[in-house]
Structures are given as structure tokens and as C-alpha cells.
Amino acid sequence: MWKLGLRNSAGAIIQAEKRVRLLSSLVLSSPYLLYTKDVLPGGRSSMNIYDPRKEEMVIPNQGMMTYPSRYIGSSRGWVGFINSNDPRSLYLTNMFNHKVISLPPMEPDCADNIIINMSLSSSPDDSCVVAIKFFGGRMCFCRPGDSAWTKTETSSKLLDCSSVLYSNRDSKFYLTTFRLVSKLHFTAIKFDASTYKPLGHQDFPEVTYYHKFDRLKLPDLLWSEFELLESCFHTEHLVESPTGEVFDIMWFIQLSHGRKAVHWKDHHKQLKKEEVVKKTKRFMVYREDEDCYTYDIGDLCIFLGQSTEAFCLQASMFPGLKPNSIYFAAANHSGVYDLATDVIHDLPLTNTPLMWLAPLSQ
Numbered sequence: 001m002w003k004l005g006l007r008n009s010a011g012a013i014i015q016a017e018k019r020v021r022l023l024s025s026l027v028l029s030s031p032y033l034l035y036t037k038d039v040l041p042g043g044r045s046s047m048n049i050y051d052p053r054k055e056e057m058v059i060p061n062q063g064m065m066t067y068p069s070r071y072i073g074s075s076r077g078w079v080g081f082i083n084s085n086d087p088r089s090l091y092l093t094n095m096f097n098h099k100v101i102s103l104p105p106m107e108p109d110c111a112d113n114i115i116i117n118m119s120l121s122s123s124p125d126d127s128c129v130v131a132i133k134f135f136g137g138r139m140c141f142c143r144p145g146d147s148a149w150t151k152t153e154t155s156s157k158l159l160d161c162s163s164v165l166y167s168n169r170d171s172k173f174y175l176t177t178f179r180l181v182s183k184l185h186f187t188a189i190k191f192d193a194s195t196y197k198p199l200g201h202q203d204f205p206e207v208t209y210y211h212k213f214d215r216l217k218l219p220d221l222l223w224s225e226f227e228l229l230e231s232c233f234h235t236e237h238l239v240e241s242p243t244g245e246v247f248d249i250m251w252f253i254q255l256s257h258g259r260k261a262v263h264w265k266d267h268h269k270q271l272k273k274e275e276v277v278k279k280t281k282r283f284m285v286y287r288e289d290e291d292c293y294t295y296d297i298g299d300l301c302i303f304l305g306q307s308t309e310a311f312c313l314q315a316s317m318f319p320g321l322k323p324n325s326i327y328f329a330a331a332n333h334s335g336v337y338d339l340a341t342d343v344i345h346d347l348p349l350t351n352t353p354l355m356w357l358a359p360l361s362q
Contacts, residue, residue: 029359030318031303031311032058033329034079034095035349047095049357050349052327052336053320072132073118075166075309077360080118080132087111092124092144095357103130104148110140119166119173119309121205123360129204131173133164141204150204163237165309166205169244174210176236176248210238216248216284217292228254231261232281239302239310247297247312249326250284251304253333278332282342285326295339297324303356305329311358318359329356 032049051058069081072090080103083089088105101124114135122128124144132140137154162176221229232252239247255262256277284293285302301315301323308329315323326337334347 031313031321031327031359032357033305033334033347033349034074034354034357035352047354049095050347052347053318055320055348071307071354072115073307073309074355074357075118075120076123077358078120078124079355079357080130082106082111092120092130094360096360101144103144104142104146106140107149107151110134110138110149110151113138115307116161117163117307117309119164121166121171121173129166131164131166131207133162133175136160139164139207152207161235163235163309164207165238165240167240167246169240169246172205173207174238174246175207176210176238210246210248216250216286219284219293228261229281233278237304237310239304239312241300241312242314246288247302248286248288249302249304249310250286251328252281252283253278253330254281278330280328280330280333280335280337280344283326283328283337283339285339297339299323302326303328303358305356306331306354308355309358311356313359327356 030051030053032051034047034049049058050056069084072080072082074080077094078092079095080090080092083091088108088111090103090106092101092103093099116133116135119131119133120128121131124130127143130142130144134140137159138151139153140149140151142149159175165174166172167174218226229252232254234253235251237249237251239249241247256279262276285297286293287297299315300312301321302310302312302325304310304326305328313321315321315325321327322336322338324339326339328335328337329347331352334349336345336347337343338345
């Protein structure tokens with residue numbers, strides 16, 4: 001038995017006993033949350049996983065892979081990482097069977113850039129395309145076995161923080177874009193997608209903006225509620241359901257210093273970064289071809305996280321998952337958000353979560 005520290009709504013520590021079970025190969029087609037357990041000598045980290053279906057920690061039979069590495073993202077259950085001893089080296093790994101696939105070395109002008117996320121067009125076991133979105137307007141593409149990355153870049157600031165998603169339905173990579181916020185709408189600022197195609201490689205999938213979410217209507221809010229949301233830092237994410245329906249999700253994160261809320265534009269002013277607390281406030285989910293948000297996505301649940309390509313599962317296919325919910329993982333706050341009630345159930349994690357792992361069969 002293992003004791004975990006859980007926090008109730010009052011913030012008090014509750015000691016709750018949780019089972020730690022061994023992971024068998026029979027449940028690898030399941031979502032998990034990868035997190036750091038211990039920092040080991042030589043820059044290595046001991047990894048464990050959290051099972052959201054059982055709400056418990058899991059120890060793989062053969063242990064998790066550990067590298068002196070920097071993890072850059074996850075897609076389709078695979079994890080991308082860079083060897084800390086060689087910042088240009090990049091790999092894909094299946095964290096469960098220890099399979100590692102080498103990718104082309106990063107060029108020097110890319111190696112030091114911030115990576116937003118990674119997206120795979122299919123499993124690396126197939127002839128997939130790997131796409132990496134950097135902070136700013138740069139993306140890199142390759143197939144496993146290529147000798148070099150194909151780069152494309154735009155000077156538009158609209159894509160600085162955008163993330164990338166591969167659509168199985170449309171066989172395209174989609175990007176989010178910058179939005180103007182008003183009392184009534186989130187209005188997307190479009191970019192010229194024709195300038196954002198991998199040059200000289202017509203066999204790579206198209207990269208474009210998902211145009212069906214141009215204007216997202218906000219719910220009826222009191223002015224005080226709108227001011228609160230407007231002060232939150234927000235990120236936008238696209239996700240595709242198993243049946244091919246695309247959702248747009250707005251993730252609102254409230255910043256605070258001590259007991260005082262901090263506007264996202266002011267959090268860097270005279271405040272130490274480590275003293276600013278970030279906590280998820282709410283989500284808004286939009287269906288395509290509808291300009292207003294929805295409280296009901298039925299039997300679906302959505303997974304969002306840092307460096308994670310968002311994915312969506314049918315809850316009834318994975319007993320224990322909560323339907324009509326968003327499972328989210330961030331450095332300071334991880335939980336399950338009920339879309340119908342706007343209630344958050346905190347996950348009992350005491351270590352830093354890294355990223356969600358989609359079922360390997362997805």
C-alpha cells in the first residue's frame with residue numbers, strides 16, 4: 001500500500017491509501033498520464049504513470065524508460081525526446097516496450113527553440129509524418145528514415161503559441177490561431193495558409209487553419225464573470241473525436257500571487273515566476289458548424305496537457321473514464337472538468353505531470 005496526499009476543497013491534506021498495481025500488456029490500449037517520480041543521477045528521471053480509469057498509480061512490469069533527456073511531446077501514445085547530452089538528437093519512443101526510433105538531427109537554429117507540441121500523422125510503425133510546432137511561426141517535418149528535417153516558417157505573430165493537430169478525417173495538419181476577445185465573441189485572426197506549406201515536399205500533408213471556428217460565441221456572462229475570464233491566461237486546442245467530429249476548446253487559467261488575482265498581462269511585472277500560482281478556472285468547448293459553446297459532448301472525454309497532442313476517447317469503451325469531461329494536466333493543477341456542472345475534481349498527483357499518453361491503438 002502507498003499513501004498519497006490529497007487536498008480537499010478547503011486545501012487541507014487528507015491522507016488516503018491508494019493501491020499501486022503492476023501494468024500488464026493487456027491494458028496498454030488505455031490512456032495514462034506520464035509523470036516524473038524521482039530525479040536520478042546523470043540527469044535521468046524515474047517515470048511512473050497514473051491511470052485515470054482506476055484513479056491510481058501504475059508501475060510497469062519492466063519499468064519506464066529513463067534517459068538523460070528533455071521530453072518534447074506526445075502523440076498517438078508515442079513520446080518525443082531530445083538527448084540532453086546532444087541537443088540536436090531527437091527520438092520517438094514507446095515508453096512501455098522500450099522501442100526507440102531515431103529521427104533526423106535538429107539543425108542548430110531549431111535546437112534551442114521552444115517546442116509547443118508534436119503531432120504524428122499515424123503510428124511510427126507505419127509511414128508516418130512527424131510535425132513539430134515551435135514557438136513562433138516555424139514548423140519542421142520528417143518521416144522516420146529521412147536524413148534531414150523539412151522546415152517551413154512564417155513571420156506572422158498570430159501563430160506564436162499555436163499548437164498543431166493531425167486530422168485523420170481530412171488528412172491535414174491543423175493549427176490554431178490568435179483570437180481577439182470581446183464581450184460576445186472570440187474572433188479568429190486568419191493567416192495566409194498558402195505561405196505555410198513545406199516547400200519542395202508535395203507528399204507531406206497540407207498545413208492550414210481550421211476555418212470552421214472563426215467566431216466563437218461566449219455564453220451570457222455577468223460583467224464581473226467576463227472580467228474574470230478576460231484576466232485569465234487562455235490557450236486554444238483542437239481535438240478530433242473517434243468519429244471525426246472536431247471540437248475547439250478554450251482553456252482558461254487563473255493566475256494569482258498570494259491571495260490576489262493577477263491579470264495575465266501583468267504576471268511578469270515585479271513578480272517572481274515561482275511565486276505565481278496557475279490554476280485552471282474553466283473550459284469552453286465548441287462544436288464545428290456551431291458558433292456557441294456546448295455543455296454536452298455525450299459519451300466523449302477529452303485529454304489536454306502540456307506538450308500533449310489533444311485526443312478524444314469514447315468513455316464507454318474505457319470503463320472508469322468519466323463521460324462529458326475534460327482530463328487536463330498542467331504543472332500546478334491537474335484534474336477532471338465536468339462540462340455539465342463546471343466542477344473540477346483534482347487529480348491526486350504530488351509530482352509534476354509531463355504529458356498524457358493516448359492509447360497506442362489510437
